[in-house]
Amino acid sequence: xxxxxxxxxxxxxxxxxxxxxxxxxxxxxxxxxxxxxxxxxxxxxxxxxxxxxxxxxxxxxxxxxxxxxxxxxxxxxxxxxxxxxxxxxxxxxxxxxxxxxxxxxxxxxxxxxxxxxxxxxxxxxxxxxxxxxxxxxxxxxxxxxxxxxxxxxxxxxxxxxxxxxxxxxxxxxxxx
Amino acid sequence: xxxxxxxxxxxxxxxxxxxxxxxxxxxxxxxxxxxxxxxxxxxxxxxxxxxxxxxxxxxxxxxxxxxxxxxxxxxxxxxxxxxxxxxxxxxxxxxxxxxxxxxxxxxxxxxxxxxxxxxxxxxxxxxxxxxxxxxxxxxxxxxxxxxxxxxxxxxxxxxxxxxxxxxxxxxxxxxxxxxxxxxxxxxxxxxxxxxxxxxxxxxxxxxxxxxxxxxxxxxxxxxxxxxxxxxxxxxxxxxxxxxxxxxxxxxxxxxxxxxxxxxxxxxxxxxxxxxxxxxxxxxxxxxxxxxx
Numbered sequence: 001x002x003x004x005x006x007x008x009x010x011x012x013x014x015x016x017x018x019x020x021x022x023x024x025x026x027x028x029x030x031x032x033x034x035x036x037x038x039x040x041x042x043x044x045x046x047x048x049x050x051x052x053x054x055x056x057x058x059x060x061x062x063x064x065x066x067x068x069x070x071x072x073x074x075x076x077x078x079x080x081x082x083x084x085x086x087x088x089x090x091x092x093x094x095x096x097x098x099x100x101x102x103x104x105x106x107x108x109x110x111x112x113x114x115x116x117x118x119x120x121x122x123x124x125x126x127x128x129x130x131x132x133x134x135x136x137x138x139x140x141x142x143x144x145x146x147x148x149x150x151x152x153x154x155x156x157x158x159x160x161x162x163x164x165x166x167x168x169x170x171x172x173x174x175x176x
Numbered sequence: 177x178x179x180x181x182x183x184x185x186x187x188x189x190x191x192x193x194x195x196x197x198x199x200x201x202x203x204x205x206x207x208x209x210x211x212x213x214x215x216x217x218x219x220x221x222x223x224x225x226x227x228x229x230x231x232x233x234x235x236x237x238x239x240x241x242x243x244x245x246x247x248x249x250x251x252x253x254x255x256x257x258x259x260x261x262x263x264x265x266x267x268x269x270x271x272x273x274x275x276x277x278x279x280x281x282x283x284x285x286x287x288x289x290x291x292x293x294x295x296x297x298x299x300x301x302x303x304x305x306x307x308x309x310x311x312x313x314x315x316x317x318x319x320x321x322x323x324x325x326x327x328x329x330x331x332x333x334x335x336x337x338x339x340x341x342x343x344x345x346x347x348x349x350x351x352x353x354x355x356x357x358x359x360x361x362x363x364x365x366x367x368x369x370x371x372x373x374x375x376x377x378x379x380x381x382x383x384x385x386x387x388x389x390x391x392x393x394x395x396x397x398x399x400x401x402x403x404x405x406x407x408x409x410x411x412x413x414x415x416x417x418x419x420x421x422x423x424x425x426x427x428x429x430x431x432x433x434x435x436x437x438x439x440x441x442x443x444x445x446x447x448x449x450x451x452x453x454x455x456x457x458x459x460x461x462x463x464x465x466x467x468x
Binding site: 004007108 | 191200354365368373375453463
């Protein structure tokens with residue numbers, strides 16, 4: 001099996017990509033992929049404090065924002081654009097619900113990752129200040145693949161649970 | 177929205193298999209890339225539904241719910257993964273053993289399944305019988321966790337789907353267990369979860385699978401995530417093992433063998449045309465079956 005092992009000075013990576021941010025899809029692209037051919041009509045909701053409280057009580061997940069970006073789908077169902085707090089950053093995602101309120105699909109819209117958490121630490125980065133010019137290895141853009149210990153998707157799972165509860169308690173009760 | 181520029185890179189991510197799975201395709205028209213990715217995700221979802229430890233309808237849950245000796249018809253994919261798991265158990269004489277589920281439950285790393293039969297404490301991989309028709313029976317009650325092998329298998333299935341759509345360049349990454357398409361070279365950074373490192377390990381590979389397991393990940397003061405199948409003792413939680421192999425199912429499973437056996441895993445790796453990189457507690461790297 002052909003593979004080459006390199007130890008790249010961390011500062012070379014810090015310079016190349018201090019934070020690995022990947023934009024997978026825009027909200028519009030996600031709508032087109034998740035409901036092909038359908039027309040989506042915005043039906044944004046501002047949750048009342050009482051609604052927020054009852055959602056938290058029912059699903060045991062904190063509701064961080066009263067603003068719910070939901071679209072009605074011409075072919076039935078809902079499209080919701082929302083976000084959860086990941087390890088450090090907001091992770092925007094889109095949820096497609098069918099006309100019964102069941103999950104049709106989930107797409108992560110944007111993701112930020114670092115080469116280890118320490119890259120985000122100012123003090124850690126400071127130790128490489130001034131070393132950027134003599135970086136022995138030129139990197140052609142980002143390293144796009146990271147093999148590592150599994151990151152949990154728990155926060156996204158919790159976000160989906162919260163939106164399903166929001167659907168039950170709020171969206172499903174709205175007249176069309 | 178659809179562009180016909182063939183050099184476009186399309187990448188999408190979904191929360192699956194308890195992690196984030198992302199699929200990247202290059203060199204296809206955007207429309208074909210999206211279709212290929214959607215169907216590749218469906219293949220991963222299928223593996224998830226069949227082999228989940230948690231979901232009541234999964235093949236595993238049905239097997240756990242059945243009484244000792246009772247035959248359960250499995251999907252061909254589940255049967256294939258269980259047979260590969262058995263093969264690895266045979267080769268490692270039980271170091272790799274998917275019946276450690278009960279131990280992971282006891283350690284609080286997995287929730288107890290809704291099974292009528294508590295796992296027999298000394299049940300092991302030899303208690304899993306698979307027949308030629310894809311049926312399985314457990315000779316003694318055991319809780320099987322495919323968390324150490326099914327993710328790699330799901331990556332392989334997704335790669336098959338991409339290939340069937342004519343995709344020649346891309347990558348499927350299931351939370352760090354990945355497989356590339358195309359000769360690249362692909363650069364793969366290895367996340368070691370260390371604090372304050374000055375160097376980042378990076379692999380340059382062609383068309384291949386790369387998987388990494390770390391004793392540091394998800395470790396709590398009481399429990400490290402990897403267990404030696406034969407001794408049922410936790411393996412050193414300060415090591416990181418990366419395996420490069422043609423198939424991701426093998427790369428994924430072999431990381432646990434390397435964590436448990438270290439350089440003694442060389443002859444086993446060779447059987448799968450695989451090599452490994454192991455980082456010890458002091459942060460030093462060793463190549464197994466390969467020079468550094």
